[in-house]
Amino acid sequence: MATTRPGSLQTPLSADIHLLGDLLGQVIREQHGEEAFTLVEQVRLAAKARRADDPDALRTLTATIETQSPEALRILIKAFSHYFQLINIAEDQQRIRVLQAREAAGSLHESVEEAISVLHGAGLDADAVRELLGRLRVRFVLTAHPSEAKRKEVLLKLRQIAGLMAYRDRQRLLPREERTLEAALVEEIEELWQTRLTRAISPTVMDEVDFGLYFLTAVIMDVVVEVMADLRAALAAAYPGAAWDELPPILRYASWIGGDRDGNPNVTPEVTLRTLAALREAARSVYLAEITFLRDHLTQSTDEAPVSTFLRYSIPVSDALERRYPGELYRQKLTLIHDRLTADGYPSSAALLDDLRLLQESLRQNRGQHVASGALQRLIEKVRLFGLGLAPLEVRQDARLHRAALAEMFRAYGISADYEALPEAEKQVLLTREIASRRPLFPPEPAFSPETNDVIATWRMIAQAQRRYGPEAIDTVIASRSEVPSDGLAMLLFASEVGVAGQVDLVPLFETIDDLRGAAEVMAALFDNPAYARYLEGRGRRQQVMLGYSDSNKDGGYFASNWQLYSAQRALAELCQERGVLLELFHGRGGSIGRGGGPTSRAILSQPPAAMRGPIKITEQGEVIAYRYSNAAIARRHLHQVLHAALLATGGQAQVEVRPAWAAAMDALAEEGRRAYRALVYETPGFLDYWRQATPIEQLPHLPIASRPVRRTPSGGFEAIRAIPWVFSWMQSRAIIPSWYGIGAALETFCAGEGGGLALLVEMYREWPFFAALLDNVELDLAKADMGIAERYAELVTDAALRARVFSAITAEHERACQFVNRIIGQERLLDHSPVIQRSIERRNPYVDPLNFIQVALLRALRDPATESGQRSALLELALSTVNGIAAGMKTTG
Secondary structure: OOOOOOOOOOOHHHHHHHHHHHHHHHHHHHHHOHHHHHHHHHHHHHHHHHHOOOOOHHHHHHHHHHOOOHHHHHHHHHHHHHHHHHHHHHHHHHHHHHHHHHHHOOOOOOOHHHHHHHHHHOOOOHHHHHHHHHHOOEEEEEEOOOOOOOOHHHHHHHHHHHHHHHHHHHOOOOHHHHHHHHHHHHHHHHHHHOOOOOOOOOOOHHHHHHHHHHHHHHHHHHHHHHHHHHHHHHHHHHOOOOOOOOOOOOEEEEEOOOOEOOOOOOOOHHHHHHHHHHHHHHHHHHHHHHHHHHHHHOOOOOOOOOOOHHHHHHOOOOHHHHHHOOOOHHHHHHHHHHHHHHOOOOOOHHHHHHHHHHHHHHHHHOOOHHHHOOHHHHHHHHHHHHOOOOOOEEEEEEHHHHHHHHHHHHHHHOOOOOHHHOOHHHHHHHHHHHHHOOOOOOOOOOOOOHHHHHHHHHHHHHHHHHHHHOOOOEEEEEEEOOOOHHHHHHHHHHHHHHOOOOOOEEEEEEOOHHHHHOHHHHHHHHHHOHHHHHHHHHOOOEEEEEEEOHHHHHHHOHHHHHHHHHHHHHHHHHHHHHHOOEEEEEEEOOOOHHHOOOOHHHHHHOOOHHHHOOOEEEEEEHHHHHHHHOOHHHHHHHHHHHHHHHHHHHOOOOOOOOOHHHHHHHHHHHHHHHHHHHHHHOOOOOHHHHHHHHOOOOOHHHOOOOOOOOEOOOOOOHHHEOHHHHHHHHHHOOOOHHHHOOHHHHHHHHHHOOOOHHHHHHHHHHHOHHHHHHHHHHHHHHHHOOHHHHHHHHOOOOOHHHHHHHHHHHHHHHHHHHHHHHHHHOOOOOOOOOHHHHHHHHHHHHHHHHHHHHHHHHHHHHHOOOOOHHHHHHHHHHHHHHHHHHHHHHOOOO
């Protein structure tokens, strides 16, 4: 939208931003005329002037926006929203530019090459590294929520624009080629302009499945194969005498999309079976395309090079094949593989791998080693890592539904009149007896409540899926809101009832502060239970435990949540080590800081040392998927950083002994932070009214970006609201309190006390990765938060006394948190030590601000009783469009 000055000296990033902005401005002029473009520029300049403390700018900006027609507002919303999409592409391209320069100079850190070099330098020989790789497993689990606000159609256009910008950066273009490329860019931007910002209707679960399939097949599969090749090359360079051809599958993906029914009635057993079929079909399509490519290229003739005896005898005599490919046995074999795969004739990925490896061994035996190590090897690696099902599906359900289902069945059978009222010890005895019973628990035709019937149908579906596709199709079942040992035994009873207890991981998910605090005690009771002990033996004494980052933060604030998560990991690791159980921690991290977000690699290096002895799992949620996997180069960097951290942590190279004074400090900070957070959120009279009026939370359920309802249950108060909309709404208003409220009070109280004060916190920041990551993450959202914009939203609160009371508490705490974070880090302003991020936020603010001003004006109109009912639908659609734009500008929803 801003124009480039002829002859000006620009950085590559500035040049990219100006090019894309100029092309967007061209499209605005062409679509709506010079007047529309002038309006956009007027608003942009007023927002910049406000940021520069121009005393008249606020009045000018407010008046300009409030006097516009709905059509003019629509143009403004689209202009600033699309600008952010384009800025994001330019910033990604700059990041790739910097990474490539560092790699070329040999100074790229946080890579698998660096990790292997560190392990080698620490004295680990090839056998030790091989043993480490045998233990290491990183499994990313894709989830649909929080949903990516952008439509898939928009994502595809943005990916095309990013591809054109990358091509422009890597090539020396002739003037005519530059003109052609700019024409292609403006074509995409014009298409983008004429595409709806929001979906016309809410996506179905299968739409969300399609979203996940797109990233898996278009980016993730290829990038994982590349990263595994990078690891193999790094190992060969560090340990040249060892063979590294067959690496264990240390990097895997799974999915909740289509399997996660926690609070989502749209995920039915039938939908889950359809999802499994879609996953299998998507994998088959990828493999068939690559087999076709190989068939076109493996044209070696037996006249020029022989084939192995095994390959020759694996091909039945066929006149049709011989006529089509005379003497070209590789093409004949690939045709047979193609036909069998098309007919879904392979019972397992192992059978397909056998056929592909037959080709590979024949090539290696007959001077075709380069062909054997090229496209064929990449296909073999894909099949090995992704199988015929592409990604295992995981099933999640609320433990409270399991309890209610058991209560209903036990009451109907005369086993217990009120199961849920029984003491916990009696529940465990009853469930243990039922697990051992030969009597069926589920009737052939259940006639219970719909909720109980669905629980039964879900477990029967899991068994059906495993019979149809193998145990790897659904290999994990998670019970959210797990609180007591009987929740784990309930899963074991259901799994035993349908015959899958030996083929599925049963995973308790601990979410609240109190549940995290009791997690190790719950698991110890399960390990002591004879029925569960037998199950554990059958699973190779391996136990998954999932930790919830979102609800614990909503429950107790940032410090309390993160410290309790750390403490729970440490306690679980110690327990499992004592009991000889391999612990697999499953981190339910969100995208935003308030839901456990932040760099995954730093999170891994910040874990308690004992927690990284075995495999780990990490959720990759909705919007994070699009951010990390839309661009293959960004995806590759992400996986390098994660594997770098995992290799060092598992190899014992990232261990920092936590001093007692540090732990005591965190105990104090967590408790004071929790007290301050709950004093505002749970104990301030009228706070929920403030939240509903000072954020767009009431409008979010109308945003058609997800198949899942905003609430876990149709009824209930604040506790029933999911953490995602809680964070999302505060992100929109730029207050972002879930990420930082309570931090300032905790730091101020600690520094004023006798526990070591500021000097100890500075020491912790410099020497303890956990505390450094904690503070750096909160610093980012403190910098993103904007009290000036949040004040515009506070003006929507009708109760003046409530408005003053809550907003003054928020602003005072923000100022306090900024002050103490800066003192601990040792800087004048937030993010002084991260100037790239600091400039990015400063660059975005003048463009996000107008969308916030527009959103406030629209919310005011929607809440005004005088607004005519016929206008409300159009105003609501405009308000929802601002939500998308602000999410793009802030780079997060919830």
